[in-house]
Amino acid sequence: MNTKPFLHTILSPRLLELYDVTDSIVVVIDVFRATSTIATALYNGAVRVIPVASVETCIETGNATTNSITAGERDGKIIPGLQYGNSPAEYPRSFIEGKTLVLTTTNGTKLLHMALQKGASEIITGSFPNLGAVCDHLVQQKKNVILGCSAWKDRFNLEDTLFAGAVIHHIKEHFTIHCDGSLMAEEMYCAHRHDMFSFIQKTTHWHRLASYGLEKDLQYCVTENAANVLPVYKDGDLLAL
């Protein structure tokens, strides 16, 4: 009998509803840049990250939370009414340690709340900067896994897929994988793991963000294990395990 847990990859939030997640860990992946920034802020000593869906909630939550900052961007600029942006470079230890980051993002936050509503057994966030921590946790937990690509406005993107592939490449022997999305993701990661920064420049999201002058951010966001912490969602907060 095969007793390894299952692992599936969903390539867009729209495909989450095809899976029962009640007995699964859902890994929310939003490489450019929400989950990279979450890992970085927590790695650098943020008390917690509160992911919120709207600007209004972000401002309200910021006002109600001591020692907090609000953050969010649209089109590469800080959203009016918020204090900081989505860049991991904005959250060094000297700034973020001991603070609560209230963060609104479009794609990653949406998928996280979908997974929550569908009753996921556990929700964690993944990105290249915390690849190792995600892999170690999934292997230890021995539970079913959904690797959830946040995509861009529900459209498939490569950067989230490549991260899913990285996870699969490192932990696949511990899981039962009958999933073409996972097969493809791992193959794309293996084909580009050694030229990640040049390959990622072909993607649609890179073109979008590079036009805002964010190349350095994007290079950081595909750097493995630069902020190796595990963000776990609990009662509205993302906390470092």
Add this chain to the structure above:
Amino acid sequence: MNTKPFLHTILSPRLLELYDVTDSIVVVIDVFRATSTIATALYNGAVRVIPVASVETCIETGNATTNSITAGERDGKIIPGLQYGNSPAEYPRSFIEGKTLVLTTTNGTKLLHMALQKGASEIITGSFPNLGAVCDHLVQQKKNVILGCSAWKDRFNLEDTLFAGAVIHHIKEHFTIHCDGSLMAEEMYCAHRHDMFSFIQKTTHWHRLASYGLEKDLQYCVTENAANVLPVYKDGDLLAL
């Protein structure tokens, strides 16, 4: 000014609604095996193929249509009440010439009807056996294109993605492509175009169908230009252009 039309790839029917298709040709792709069988039947002289969503409609349409046959499978077996299956090997010229094929399939028919409801400018079907005809037509028309993977119960599959990649590889210089799905599909096709039959054996759908003894069917379904005809949807029928 860039005057090339746009080309996008959707990896599941669930992602079709993210695109405006009213000015686009939608290519319905269901490699295993609906669109391969449609191309083969028309190539071998079928008058038309009528794609229908349900078994009931299949039987009714068959009864109302002279010189027609009804076809459809579930789990590799002919559906009770229908006459033939989904295998392209069932439709040689000696059998299908001059007949109308009334065909019910799960994934491809669903996507075709979705594209129709969304008001696609034109709907054609694509598969490896009619790759060349699809490519020639898309280049000639100079219109926006949606390559629509029928997937399996809305879950991403590799065989439809590989065919989308084949189309992109052959016609990309004629189109504007800002679409990570297309980039990935072409790369997967180029990586496997010379080992297609061995690679396809890693996919989930191959495992499902091979367990019904359909390996020979599947080999045919990844053979390029074996039935090089262009099925075009018009008023309920798929007709060879």
